[in-house]
Amino acid sequence: MILVFDVGNTNIVIGVYKSDELIDSWRIATDKDKTSDEYSMMIHYFFQYSNIDLKLVKDVIISSVVPNIMYSLEHAIRKLLNIEPLIVGPGVKTGMNIRYDNPKQVGADRIVNAVAAFEKYGGPLIIVDFGTATTFCAVSQNGDYLGGTISPGIKISSDALFQRAAKLPRVELIKPGKVICKNTNNSIQSGIIYGYVGLVEYIVKKMIQELGGKNVKVVATGGLSSLIASEANYIHIVDKLLTLDGLRIIYNRNKEERSKTV
Structure with missing residues (x-):
């Protein structure tokens, strides 16, 4: 094990x-x-x-x-x-070419997700990871990591609103059902959830265009992926285990070398 x-x-x-x-x-x-x-x-x-x-x-x-x-x-x-x-870092075999200006600047989690998504679903693809930050990563048809976009996470945005606006309460991150809401709590939920859906849809749409616009799969992962994916037309797959599977895959690619030292 x-x-x-x-x-x-x-x-x-x-x-x-x-x-x-x-x-x-x-x-x-x-x-x-x-x-x-x-x-x-x-x-x-x-x-x-x-x-x-x-x-x-x-x-x-x-x-x-x-x-x-x-x-x-x-x-x-x-x-x-x-x-x-x-x-996971420099010197570890991932099986993926990193087409970043400085490959050392790419977060390990982004590479792990990209490795897993390409292994499981093929390319070209986009991975959206709803973590502390929301990251968008692009992988080519041939499995090269091309780069992506980073935006503040949903909880960060929610916490900032609560901390900076004195009269606005902290709310649970659930869909209110409507965009036009009749109370403050639901109005905040609407703005955060549906606003984030809009952010995701626009960025993914632009990335699909830059990837050529054909047969691009979009995979979502992270704690709030299901919440956003249920409203986002561009997200095709929700895979909560993506990062763990990526770690397993990368480990297997380094297992032979590890067996000499462990």
Whole structure:
């Protein structure tokens, strides 16, 4: 079995795979103040709760966009499993050409998503990841990572509105059913949700045009992907496991080299 970690700015998603099958997954809040012992205890608890033998984990791979958390997380893995984790970054084989001005600037999560989406669905394609930031990534017919767009995430936008407008309340992120609303809560929900649908639709439409406009698949992932996809005409596929599957795929492409060192 392999253990995979997708470390985002808001959450850490953890998955355990047996061959290509996801056995279980868990989500915890990202907290840079947690110690390695706390992370060790949490991992141990998850395995115990799911009745999975921790000793069966043979290797670990991590994708992270939060550098401050890595020391504690890596140390926890070394202490708990006696494994040096594989970190997605320069030198790791992804099987994908990065056509970015500076490939080192591309977030590891974006590359992991692109690898998984191309492997599972083929190209050309666009991946929309609804995370702390909403990222739009383009992959060519041949599987080259072409670049994309980054915008503030839905929760960031919602929190900014609540913090900056004194009389506006914090609201649950659900569809109000109508755009023309008759109370403040629903009006905010309408503006955030349907406004975001408009943002997604416009950016995806422009990206499809730049990709040639033919047979472009659009894959959505991330916590709020289903909410937006239900209103967005351009999103074809919702894949909540995309990043975890990408980590598994990248691990398999590096497994032979890892076997020499692990």
